[in-house]
Amino acid sequence: MKMIVEFWNSHSESIIGIGYKALLCVAILFASTLVAKGVRRSINKANDRFEKLDATLVPILCATATYVVYIIGGVFILDIFGVNTTSIIALLGAAGIAVGLALKDTLSNIAAGVMLLFLRPFRSGDFVEIGSVMGSVREINLFTTILETFDGLYISSPNSVIWGNSVKNYTRNGKRRMDIVIGIAYSDSIDTGLDVLKRIAVEEPRFLQDPAPETMVVSLAESSVNLQLRGWTTIGDYWQTCWDLNKRVKEEIEKAGLTIPFPQRSVHVVANPGTAEAAEAGA
Incomplete structure (x- = not known):
């Protein structure tokens, strides 16, 4: 007990100083945590209120703000213990170069992420x-x-x-063009087929009028004359309109008496003269 008292009497000022600094460090860490959470909460609330930030940008801002708060807190802690922060910064710079060379792929991902957020x-x-x-x-x-x-x-x-x-x-421009292609037989009337597609385009309420829908003969294929209906819709209507029109175009083309041909091949069998003479001789 006497040794403890003597130790306290001789080192009390140092112990109190170290304890005071330790308490300050704990307080700074606790305050940094609270500030970081507050900053993240503020960014999220501001984004929810004004909706000016892209949702992809919010996590980056929150993470960056958290790192900045903790770095500032760390500088304060080093200053409390009397550390020369200038030397630390120089040391961290040298270490950063070494770490950067070792983690060049990781850093390239960070740089690419920043560019993606900047160019959007x-x-x-x-x-x-x-x-x-x-x-x-x-x-x-x-x-x-x-x-x-x-x-x-x-x-x-x-x-x-x-x-x-x-x-x-596929989303950025807000609209997309769909190309509905249907083949008719070479013996069918092209004008009748185009009239069917034009009527469908006029009756489709989901088509945008600017740009206006178009109909055309798109190609002369091996077994069919291919007609095409082009129309623009909003992104939200694109897929359902495309599915509905594929069904309707087939039904309307057939209702108009036109034929949707299958791929065909004409095969001509030519007998080998030598084989025919041999067959006759054997007979």
Whole structure:
């Protein structure tokens, strides 16, 4: 007991100082956590209220704000213990170069994610085709882009792969053109077929009038004359309109007395003269 008292008497100021600094560090960490949560909550509330930010940008802003708050808190903690932050920054810079070389692929994903968010080739909810993958964009984070396919599959693709491929965005322009192709027989009237398609185009309320629908003879195929109906719809109406028109075009073409031919081949059998003479000699 006497040793403890003597130790306290001789080191009390140092112990109190260290304890005070430790409490300050804990308080700073706790405050940093609260501030980071508050900043994330504020970003989400501001986005919900004004709806000015793309949903893909919100996770990036939240993560960046959190890192900044904790870095500032760490600087305060180092300053409390009297650490020369200038030397630390220089050391971190050198270490950053080494880590950057070791993690160049990871850093390339981050850089690609920043470029995707800056140039905005797609937004959350857009339906895109990237390379061999098609799906709806769910999220862009620092490292990956999250897609969901038609059949509900989850796809996580590195941002560098997305950035290095051509992006086909089916949603961005707000409208799409559908091409309905139907073949009629060569003996059928082309004008009658075109009249059927024009009537369908006029009666379809989901077609946009600008650009206006068009009908044309698109090709002379081997077994049929191919007619085409082109029309524009909004993105939301595209697929249902396409499915409905494929059914209706077939029914209306047949109702008009026109024929939808099957692929045909004419085969001519020519007997070998030598084989015929041999057969006659044997007889």
